[in-house]
């Protein structure tokens with residue numbers, strides 16, 4: 481094993497143990513939670529090592545970095561998630577490698593993704609990113625639709641060829657009433673998911689929790705946690 485391989489193996493084992501303990505504490509089966517490793521700012525060689533260690537879900541937040549990385553790893557059976565704010569002029573590129581876009585937060589993006597997915601002849605999974613601190617009709621500072629905009633966006637994805645509504649995603653707010661209250665934020669996301677699933681039972685993915693707060697997300701009922709730093713190390717400032 482190279483040094484980097486053993487470092488990643490150790491980090492991954494620690495994160496696995498945290499997820500398993502959180503599942504046990506919440507009375508949930510470990511299989512209910514999927515680990516998505518956020519590989520942003522780290523090289524394709526790390527993605528390859530992670531694949532060798534059993535990781536099958538990876539996430540990126542910038543198309544410029546993600547596109548060449550995904551191309552370099554095209555021989556690996558990986559599910560690529562896009563989790564960053566997405567400009568419509570990057571959509572075509574992203575749809576070329578992403579299996580799931582977790583950051584769908586406006587109608588214009590839904591139509592652009594639909595056109596691109598149709599052109600590629602494939603079905604793209606979409607999660608609606610919810611900004612729990614956004615006012616009605618607005619978007620969050622780091623992207624995301626306000627809770628009262630979910631229904632309109634969900635209906636648009638339902639009607640869009642090439643797209644499949646997978647569920648909801650959030651990033652715990654840094655400001656506003658949920659600042660520092662991750663568990664309350666994730667409970668709120670679960671309530672919104674319950675409402676969404678009342679009419680769309682298949683849209684059952686709930687993506688919440690990162691390195692610092694994955695336990696709170698698992699306790700609240702998240703199906704996907706997105707972990708970067710705790711697996712790969714502290715990123716150089718940028719990502």
Ligand SMILES: *Cc1c(COP(=O)(O)O)cnc(C)c1O
Pocket residue numbers: 518520541563564651689690691692706707708709710719
């Ligand atoms: C970077 C990122 C993560 C991972 O954050 P860590 O704190 O490094 O685990 C999760 N979700 C999104 C949307 C991100 O951009």
